[in-house]
Amino acid sequence: MDDSALVRRLVTTALQADAEISVVGVAVNGRDGVEQVKALDPDLVVLDIEMPEMDGLTALDRIREDRPRLPVIMFSTLTARGARQTLDALGRGASDYLAKPSGAGSLGASIAAVRDELVPKIKALVGARRVAGLPSARPAPVTQPVRRRLVRTAPDALLIGCSTGGPDALAQVLSQLPAAFGLPIAVVQHMPPVFTGMLAQRLDGVSALRVREAAEGDVMEPGQVLVAPGDRHLRLRRVGAKVSVRLTEEPPENFCRPAVDVLFRSALEVYGGNVIAVILTGMGQDGLRGTEALAARGAQVLAQDQASSVVWGMPGAVVGAGLANEVLALPAIPARLRGLAEG
Structure with missing residues (x-):
């Protein structure tokens, strides 16, 4: 209309x-x-x-x-x-x-x-x-986690990727994390320019964490959430003892810029597998390859379940590939993140 x-x-x-x-x-x-x-x-x-x-x-x-x-x-x-x-x-x-x-x-x-x-x-x-x-429909079977070594020390960062349905999912997750949450957080939400800045402002208003749109050179700090700006890939790089943000105009991946795969691959170079990777609701398969690389190095991978997802494309791809350690309903994710952040 x-x-x-x-x-x-x-x-x-x-x-x-x-x-x-x-x-x-x-x-x-x-x-x-x-x-x-x-x-x-x-x-x-x-x-x-x-x-x-x-x-x-x-x-x-x-x-x-x-x-x-x-x-x-x-x-x-x-x-x-x-x-x-x-x-x-x-x-x-x-x-x-x-x-x-x-x-x-x-x-x-x-x-x-x-x-x-x-x-x-x-x-x-x-x-x-x-x-x-469908009356006969049931949640898709949860693939058993791949038998691999998990990093057992306290993680260094939390990475979140999402698309369709992501703004509301992010609000529900971030609003339940305390100001003292001990990890830096990087988010890729598929959105165009202007929209991501507005999204960051809104998330900042509902969360005790500091949320803002990422800028070139921003440092990853505990209790802070950096949202990838529209039409820019967000990469992480180590500069001395700190991890900072680099924004690029490299070609889209999975038809997306920013792309979850780009963030996840760069995080692997900086943190190895010592991260939590979360795939929330979204269309397509962006994040699958990056999650695969992180999982191979022992990262903890959480995926939103089908029932609570607007579209189960992105998390479903990760679950179907056997990469998720846990498949959780959206309301259960914040409490699990709080537990994992403590190691």
């Missing part, structure tokens, strides 16, 4: 090009959209934030009253205002978001850009919902 005829046409054309997707309704404003959701019972909603009569945030609240588990993807502008509104929407229960095309280039290029980003999100979210809703 969107108040712009051009955007409605763009999104509809992009989705109808996929044989597995049917557009069952197109709304011109939030009020119309809420009524269509009730009448048409769709599998997923794409919702603009700024609309007349009823804005997207209000429409999301109304939809959630009747359909608390219906996947909703927010359509947002790449601006500070758009980032703030998108994070508000994610906090209110939106499943994911998509940045609107910048306007540069042809209509065909814009349609292709929306199709390439939106279609995989739709399939991942609808697929996850259908699996969870």
